[in-house]
C-alpha cells in the first residue's frame with residue numbers, strides 16, 4: 001500500500017460484507033466499492049440495497065464508498081447515492097459496448113438476457129460468481145461435484161472456457177454478468193452508456209427532490 005501511494009496510485013477494493021470493508025479500511029485503502037448480490041462476477045451473499053447503507057454507516061466517515069451490483073441505468077446510480085454512496089461502479093452495462101474487450105457473441109448474450117438469466121456458481125473459479133446461465137455451470141450442479149477451491153478450479157474450467165470462446169459457444173461461455181442485465185438492450189458506444197447513466201441519475205435525483 002505504501003509503495004502504491006508513494007507513486008500516486010489510488011487503491012480501491014471491491015467488498016461484499018461490512019467485515020471486509022473494515023478490513024480494507026484498516027489497510028489504508030483510498031476508496032471502497034460495496035458490491036451486493038445482484039452484481040456480476042465474484043459475489044456477495046448480501047443484496048445491494050442492504051449492503052450499501054450498512055457499509056456507509058460502518059466506514060463512510062473514513063473513506064468514500066461507491067455502490068455496485070445490478071446498477072445498469074441512471075435510476076440505479078441515483079438509488080446508490082440515496083443509500084449514502086458517493087457514486088456508482090458499473091460493470092455489466094459497459095460489457096455491451098463497442099469498446100468492451102469481450103467477444104461479440106458474449107455482448108449479444110447480454111442484450112438477449114433478462115432478469116432471471118444469471119446464476120451464482122462456483123463452477124468457473126471455485127468462488128461464488130454471478131454469470132449468465134450456461135451448460136458448464138449446469139453440468140456441475142447435475143454432477144453433484146464440489147468445485148475445487150480458488151485458484152485450482154480455474155485449472156479445470158480454463159480449457160473449457162478457452163474452447164467455448166474459440167468456438168463462439170454462447171451456451172457454454174456467455175460470461176459473467178449481473179442481474180441488471182435485463183436493462184441492457186443493445187450494443188452501444190461506451191460514451192452513450194455513460195451519458196444515459198449520468199442523465200438518468202440526474203433526472204431521478206431531481207424527481208426525488210420534487211417529492212420531498
Ligand SMILES: Cc1cc2nc3c(=O)[nH]c(=O)nc-3n(C[C@H](O)[C@H](O)[C@H](O)COP(=O)(O)O)c2cc1C
Pocket residue numbers: 014033035038039040041042068069070071072089090091092093175176177178179180
Ligand atoms: C466480466 C466481469 C469481470 C469482473 N472481474 C472482476 C475482477 O477481476 N476484480 C474485481 O474486483 N471485480 C470484478 N468484477 C466485478 C466488478 O468490478 C463490479 O463490481 C461489478 O461488475 C458490478 O456489478 P454489475 O456487473 O451488476 O454492474 C467483474 C465483473 C464482471 C461482470
